[in-house]
Amino acid sequence: MIVRVLKYAILGLLYRQEYSGYDITSQFKKEIGQFWSAKHSQIYPELRKLVDEGLLHFRTQIQGEKLEKKMYTITEAGRKELLEWALSPEPLPETEKDAFMLKMYFIHTLSQEEARILFENQLQQRQEKLVHLKQEYEQLIPLFGEENTSGAMHFDHPHLGHYLVLTKAIAREQSYVEWLKRHVHLLL
Amino acid sequence: MIVRVLKYAILGLLYRQEYSGYDITSQFKKEIGQFWSAKHSQIYPELRKLVDEGLLHFRTQIQGEKLEKKMYTITEAGRKELLEWALSPEPLPETEKDAFMLKMYFIHTLSQEEARILFENQLQQRQEKLVHLKQEYEQLIPLFGEENTSGAMHFDHPHLGHYLVLTKAIAREQSYVEWLKRHVHLLL
DNA sequence: AATAAACATGTTGATATTTACATGTTTTAT
DNA sequence: ATAAAACATGTAAATATCAACATGTTTATT
Numbered sequence: 001m002i003v004r005v006l007k008y009a010i011l012g013l014l015y016r017q018e019y020s021g022y023d024i025t026s027q028f029k030k031e032i033g034q035f036w037s038a039k040h041s042q043i044y045p046e047l048r049k050l051v052d053e054g055l056l057h058f059r060t061q062i063q064g065e066k067l068e069k070k071m072y073t074i075t076e077a078g079r080k081e082l083l084e085w086a087l088s089p090e091p092l093p094e095t096e097k098d099a100f101m102l103k104m105y106f107i108h109t110l111s112q113e114e115a116r117i118l119f120e121n122q123l124q125q126r127q128e129k130l131v132h133l134k135q136e137y138e139q140l141i142p143l144f145g146e147e148n149t150s151g152a153m154h155f156d157h158p159h160l161g162h163y164l165v166l167t168k169a170i171a172r173e174q175s176y177v178e179w180l181k182r183h184v185h186l187l188l
Numbered sequence: 189m190i191v192r193v194l195k196y197a198i199l200g201l202l203y204r205q206e207y208s209g210y211d212i213t214s215q216f217k218k219e220i221g222q223f224w225s226a227k228h229s230q231i232y233p234e235l236r237k238l239v240d241e242g243l244l245h246f247r248t249q250i251q252g253e254k255l256e257k258k259m260y261t262i263t264e265a266g267r268k269e270l271l272e273w274a275l276s277p278e279p280l281p282e283t284e285k286d287a288f289m290l291k292m293y294f295i296h297t298l299s300q301e302e303a304r305i306l307f308e309n310q311l312q313q314r315q316e317k318l319v320h321l322k323q324e325y326e327q328l329i330p331l332f333g334e335e336n337t338s339g340a341m342h343f344d345h346p347h348l349g350h351y352l353v354l355t356k357a358i359a360r361e362q363s364y365v366e367w368l369k370r371h372v373h374l375l376l
Numbered sequence: 377a378a379t380a381a382a383c384a385t386g387t388t389g390a391t392a393t394t395t396a397c398a399t400g401t402t403t404t405a406t
Numbered sequence: 407a408t409a410a411a412a413c414a415t416g417t418a419a420a421t422a423t424c425a426a427c428a429t430g431t432t433t434a435t436t
Contacts, residue, residue, distance in 0.1 A: 002395080005287050006422080012294035022384050033282065035289035039424060044386060067431045069384060086297050089309045090288040092317060094221060099193050100278040101223035101356055105349040106200035109274050112343045121277045129280060155300045155374055161293040168289055168367055175363030179356055186343055190425080194392080210414050230393060232416060255401045257414060 011082040116187035130173040199270040304375035
């Protein structure tokens with residue numbers, strides 16, 4: 001059950017529009033970067049591989065005077081493989097790596113004060129991230145459509161994917177913050 | 189900021205007791221496996237490396253008639269490096285990879301029914317996992333000490349690390365299940 | 377006009393991780 | 407007694423990922 005996820009991440013991004021390698025790199029710095037990302041040094045070789053496999057093709061476009069950029073498009077074969085992957089039930093990962101929780105497992109190596117400082121630092125970082133995510137959400141409400149109006153979120157909404165990853169990222173950080181707050185008393 | 193997390197995971201496991209490579213592999217299949225793990229093919233070379241670096245040493249023990257196993261112990265240098273890592277504030281990862289959420293970002297590639305099936309499958313798997321984690325927790329209450337008794341959880345409790353990772357794993361799955369339940373109506 | 381930031385595409389080397397290959401012993405259940 | 411499961415340790419090959427190297431263009435700011 002070997003799954004080249006980056007392959008499908010790229011195919012998925014190209015499902016609706018043409019992108020350059022640079023554009024794909026940029027996309028991974030936006031909302032989907034909460035759940036998948038890759039550096040450009042991994043993306044460019046993968047794009048070449050996908051072209052070789054007949055899942056993508058590209059046209060070279062001139063930006064300005066002479067800057068050549070390659071605009072990639074998904075092929076029919078690419079759409080077919082993307083759909084096959086998207087449809088397949090996603091098994092739960094056995095491990096969701098989290099180095100902070102690894103430190104918590106080894107909390108007995110620290111003094112109570114050292115542990116408290118580490119813990120409160122994580123709480124602050126997670127709270128700040130949560131604030132940013134909520135601000136992003138607030139800014140996107142006009143795009144998503146407010147509740148109880150004709151613009152409310154629904155299956156065919158063009159930004160459903162965006163809405164789902166943003167609400168999920170908020171839920172993840174909210175849960176993290178609540179867990180941290182519920183257990184900080186153990187270190188006081 | 190290169191951090192060999194497996195190195196510290198192994199040092200941390202050996203902080204309180206001697207383990208063989210096989211034992212370490214087994215530990216990663218238990219509670220800490222929710223947040224960090226590695227295969228034996230990665231562990232054995234890492235153990236050799238840590239011995240070479242003077243952070244571990246081992247003695248060969250005979251199991252039964254002739255089965256040789258290597259029991260590893262952390263050295264003073266190992267403890268020093270472990271503590272240094274454990275103390276250092278843990279930055280948030282930019283990306284917490286989740287292939288299911290990547291599929292959700294590309295939900296527009298599926299029909300509503302296909303999306304619903306995928307979504308409900310994930311909900312079921314997450315619910316089952318949550319039940320298992322809660323059962324584990326219930327079984328461990330005697331070990332943790334029930335609330336409002338002299339055995340309640342506190343900083344010096346010998347199983348605080350275990351308690352923290354288990355409650356965190358439960359919080360993570362609970363949050364996942366709640367998010368799934370809150371959004372399944374979009375696919376009905 | 378100069379400069380910084382953003383745009384744009386690659387490669388190389390080092391690590392990290394997984395799957396498969398490879399072998400043998402000990403314990404438990406039938 | 408036998409077979410299966412668990413114990414035990416390694417290596418090899420492939421893939422995934424990241425940091426650093428390498429180069430050049432275009433756009434926005436000052």
